Amino acid sequence: MTAPLxxxxxxxxxxxxxxxxxxxxxxxHAGRTHALVGxxxxxxxxxxxxxxxxxxxxxxxxxxxxxxAPAAGDLHEWRKHVACVYQKxxxxxxxxxxxxxxxxxxxxxxxxxxWKNVYQNAQNILDEWDIPVDVRAEAGSLNxxxxxxxxxxxxxxxxxxxxxLDEPTAMLDGRAIKRLFARMExxxxxxxxxxxxxxxxxxxxxxxxxxxxxxxxxxILTTSVAELPKNQLIEAMTGEKYTEKHYSSRELSPxxxxxxxxxxxxxxxxxxxxxxxxxEMVGLAGGGGCGKTELAETLVGLRECESGEILLKNKTYxxxxxxxxxxxxxxxxxxxxxxxxxxxxxxxxxxATLSIMEKxxxxxxxxxxxxxxxxxxxxxxxxxxxxxxxxxVSGLSGGNQQKVVQARAMANNPDLLVMMSPTAGVDxxxxxxxxxxxxxxxxxxxxxxIVSDELxxxxxxxxxxxxxxxxxxxxxxxxxxxxxxIAAMEGLSEPQNPxxxx
Numbered sequence: 001m002t003a004p005l006x007x008x009x010x011x012x013x014x015x016x017x018x019x020x021x022x023x024x025x026x027x028x029h030a031g032r033t034h035a036l037v038g039x040x041x042x043x044x045x046x047x048x049x050x051x052x053x054x055x056x057x058x059x060x061x062x063x064x065x066x067x068x069a070p071a072a073g074d075l076h077e078w079r080k081h082v083a084c085v086y087q088k089x090x091x092x093x094x095x096x097x098x099x100x101x102x103x104x105x106x107x108x109x110x111x112x113x114x115w116k117n118v119y120q121n122a123q124n125i126l127d128e129w130d131i132p133v134d135v136r137a138e139a140g141s142l143n144x145x146x147x148x149x150x151x152x153x154x155x156x157x158x159x160x161x162x163x164x165l166d167e168p169t170a171m172l173d174g175r176a177i178k179r180l181f182a183r184m185e186x187x188x189x190x191x192x193x194x195x196x197x198x199x200x201x202x203x204x205x206x207x208x209x210x211x212x213x214x215x216x217x218x219x220i221l222t223t224s225v226a227e228l229p230k231n232q233l234i235e236a237m238t239g240e241k242y243t244e245k246h247y248s249s250r251e252l253s254p255x256x257x258x259x260x261x262x263x264x265x266x267x268x269x270x271x272x273x274x275x276x277x278x279x280e281m282v283g284l285a286g287g288g289g290c291g292k293t294e295l296a297e298t299l300v301g302l303r304e305c306e307s308g309e310i311l312l313k314n315k316t317y318x319x320x321x322x323x324x325x326x327x328x329x330x331x332x333x334x335x336x337x338x339x340x341x342x343x344x345x346x347x348x349x350x351x352a353t354l355s356i357m358e359k360x361x362x363x364x365x366x367x368x369x370x371x372x373x374x375x376x377x378x379x380x381x382x383x384x385x386x387x388x389x390x391x392x393v394s395g396l397s398g399g400n401q402q403k404v405v406q407a408r409a410m411a412n413n414p415d416l417l418v419m420m421s422p423t424a425g426v427d428x429x430x431x432x433x434x435x436x437x438x439x440x441x442x443x444x445x446x447x448x449x450i451v452s453d454e455l456x457x458x459x460x461x462x463x464x465x466x467x468x469x470x471x472x473x474x475x476x477x478x479x480x481x482x483x484x485x486i487a488a489m490e491g492l493s494e495p496q497n498p499x500x501x502x
Contacts, residue, residue: 003063007026011057012057012058020217033209033210036211043216043217046217082163083160091151092139093139097135097138097142103154129153133153145176163193165184169203170424199427200454205225213236216239220237231244247479253277258416263307269295271471281461282449283450284449285451285452292467296449301318301325302320329412330415331355331409333422335451341405348375349371351405355408378403402434420452422457453489462477473488
């Protein structure tokens with residue numbers, strides 16, 4: 001019988017008094033895509049650090065194809081067995097694709113670097129795996145999808161045929177996700193095995209054959225995906241009985257918070273008009289290139305529009321001006337929390353109050369007592385898991401980082417909250433906490449615009465608007481069916497009035 005590609009047994013890892021892994025196991029067989037799921041803090045990241053050689057287990061064993069793993073820290077040998085493409089990109093943005101692919105290997109056994117050879121070798125790597133990226137392009141100019149492909153190619157170039165994908169779809173739209181899955185299937189047919197880490201459980205059922213669940217640093221189960229119903233998977237992750245939520249329409253205030261008239265921006269969106277009532281939750285969905293991201297960025301001051309009018313509580317504010325949007329009463333949760341949502345080395349309290357610094361003191365001096373009191377309030381309301389509000393945000397799990405971003409967005413008590421992919425890379429329990437908090441905020445009068453392709457983000461919305469090729473084409477009331485919303489997002493159903501597409 002062939003030995004497993006990876007077999008990790010009885011792994012223990014402690015950091016001080018904190019038990020990060022408690023006698024966990026993981027067995028991955030070649031030729032099968034294996035999912036590793038669990039809530040933030042379940043131990044997934046710690047396990048990845050052990051099976052990639054970045055850290056050493058306190059006890060337990062790791063084998064690749066029946067042979068003991070290299071010594072911890074010998075990354076050159078580990079790269080021959082396994083590589084990880086992390087949710088947070090590890091590329092060096094100001095270097096070219098070729099330089100990133102061959103980092104520390106540019107010399108190619110010569111005293112002087114031959115850039116001709118560097119570019120040719122990089123191109124050979126991309127060609128071998130059929131990855132369409134320009135080797136001379138600045139790596140930072142690539143979109144998220146191509147950065148991931150480049151990192152996969154770099155991993156394969158070291159000889160590894162076992163790739164860990166850590167939340168690979170968190171920053172991708174629906175079409176890019178489909179392309180990634182097609183690419184994974186192609187690589188799978190070329191002998192590459194994947195360990196797939198994701199909080200999007202539907203994706204586990206779409207592409208994985210096996211699944212392992214961790215909870216509270218312990219191994220809960222490993223089984224075939226086909227034999228595990230979704231409700232049982234959720235219960236294994238949370239340790240609680242799963243009950244699906246059902247939403248119904250509610251009475252809304254006639255007062256209008258946001259009113260958009262004939263908003264236009266070339267190559268982004270065209271003749272956009274809609275309104276959001278006080279306390280209303282509206283979803284905005286659509287595939288890649290539909291214009292929803294550009295429209296949301298216009299509302300929050302990150303982008304200008306060429307024509308049209310935006311009224312917030314019957315008042316206009318200058319387009320393309322973040323400060324003006326903030327002062328007008330808009331809160332914003334950006335799509336990429338790592339680059340746009342927080343400052344990693346600042347504390348929870350400092351990050352949560354970034355948008356209201358001028359309200360925390362005079363003459364540039366911060367009243368720490370006032371700052372800490374506000375931070376403690378959000379710490380409790382959003383159930384942020386940390387040792388205290390003084391902890392740097394860089395040390396939090398993805399779900400708790402997103403909760404801090406949510407707190408910052410709500411700090412100025414906005415009239416309109418704009419959220420882009422609010423639960424990307426967030427575990428199922430943190431998703432519930434975040435979305436429940438938003439729902440309660442809407443009940444108190446905050447209007448909400450949720451911009452997302454994740455259907456679970458949109459279910460509680462009073463309405464969902466769909467954009468396709470820069471135009472609003474559909475409007476769905478609460479209680480929509482998945483199939484009809486997806487068909488509209490993909491342009492497979494006829495546009496509706498009042499958003500009739502030309």
